[in-house]
Amino acid sequence: MTLEKQIAKIFKLDGESWMKHTNPWSIWTRFATLPFIILAVWSRIWIGWYCLIPIAILIIWIIINPTLFKKPKSIENWGAKAVLGERYWAERKTVSVPKHHSTPILILTILQTVGGIILMIGLWKLEINLTIIGAIMAYMSKMWFLDRMVWIFREMKTNTQQHK
Template sequence: MEPTTHDEKAGHIGLRDRLEATFWERHANPWSAGTRILVYPVLMYAIYTRNRRLIAATVAFMAVNPVLFPRPERTDNYLSRIVLAEREWLDDGNETMGLDYPNVLNTLNVPVTVYAFAAAIRRKPVGTVLGTLGVMVLKLWWTDAIVKETSVTGRAPGENSVSAE
């Protein structure tokens, strides 16, 4: 990627930029992306069963997940590409919510998430499962759409950078 800020062009990358780069590089590990997708059903189960320890552990895991795993050797796999596409999407100045496609998917996800949480709190099993599935489908649909929009392909071992065709 080309340097985008004045500091980067001048060869001076600030602490914030380095931390952000580290965040995205480590989050591009397929274990990070994959477990982050799977953590939502665990959270809904924890809320449904009123398991406070599991809720706390799940929230803690969600907080550290993006930096928990090492920078991957390769990012030419689908799970890495969804993270790289999200980074590129945001770096290009795009929003994540709105009425335009694909952001409408995240906008629709707000009431579905509220529904899922309400169903779990009220211990409605069908609503909890359907709401959880709805959240996951909408989120994966959005990430798939931005992978296609950005054309991020990732990098195999020996390649220096992420390529966007």
């Protein structure tokens, strides 16, 4: 089982819930959560251990968000195609995804991870520069990653239609 498939299980992404997650409200409200997480962690200097309350709420939000919204009427938008591309990528052990995506996705995953680590160090040390650099790096590489998922979705959709 791929790491992405395991992560999908945590977020209860299977079958119909993938389609619910293609709802733009699901995609963009979840995507917009990072600044609130940063603020919640940073708030420890103002509210001490009470910062764990907004942090816990935000973690719960991230976990339940993909299943909260209704299946959209249309998937003809960038975000929905990115989610469906992620689904193909997560299930690549059972449905083959073109190999030319592997290296760019690995690089983007590494960049997201490095950005996340820099962000966490910045939050731990309360270093605003590291926090901002890490957040920007994580967000930019995530957007590029999602754009690659759109590419995968389009290729897989075309390949599926050609084999019918």
